[in-house]
Amino acid sequence: FVFMTYTNVVFSYGVEKFVSECQKSRIDGLILPDLPFEEKEEFHPICAGYGVDLISMVAPTSEKRIAKIAGEAEGFLYVVSSLGVTGMRSEITTDLTSIVAxxxxNTRIPCAVGFGISTTQQAAAMAEYADGVIVGSAIVTIMEKYGKNAPQYVGDYVKEMKKALSVY
Known part of the structure; x- marks a missing residue:
């Protein structure tokens, strides 16, 4: 189980208090998308102390930093599929094969592609070279649309996504 939030939320709550709550809640990893890799030392020792992986992100703009980020990764690497803000995309055009290569x-840590994945076709395409696929905004959209009835629809959506990945 991985929790994703923003750095200022963790700072406001208190880093050690937040990470200790993550451990108590059995959270395995923490993703802070606005935390630059070079500034991870403000969080990493505390996360390590509580057994919570600080998940690193690699973006298309990471270029020469990819090897270093991968070499220090823990848990898994979150590979950002596209530039821009998160949300569903009609297509993903980034050359992710070279990033994954x-x-x-530089590491045996699994990598999962996320950011804009919303269709079974996109998930299957990402699974050809990544170890996992991350879907967020599409699930949030389903929850927004169906409210209290969302669990059934989210479950159906996840089953379809899983089926699309089952050939890999």
Whole structure:
């Protein structure tokens, strides 16, 4: 189970208090998308102390930093599929194969692609070279649409996504 939030939320709550609550809640990893890799030392020692992986992100703009980020990764690497803000996309055009190849040269940590994945076709395409697929905004959209009835629809959606990945 991985929790994703923003750095200022964790700072406001208190880093040690937040991470200790993550541990108590059996959260395995923490993703802070606005935390630059070079500033992770403000969080990493505390996360490590509580056994919570601080998940690193690799973006298309990471370029020469990919090897270093991959070499220090823990848990898994979150590979950002596209530039811009999160949300569903009609297509993903980033050359992720070269990014994943660089990751594979520098770590055995699994990598999962996210950011804009919303269809079974996109998930299947990402699974051809990544170890996992991350879907967020599409699930939030389903929850927003169906409110209290969302669990059934989210479950159906996840089953379809899982089926699309089952060939890998």
């Amino acid at each position: 660089t990751i594979r040269e």
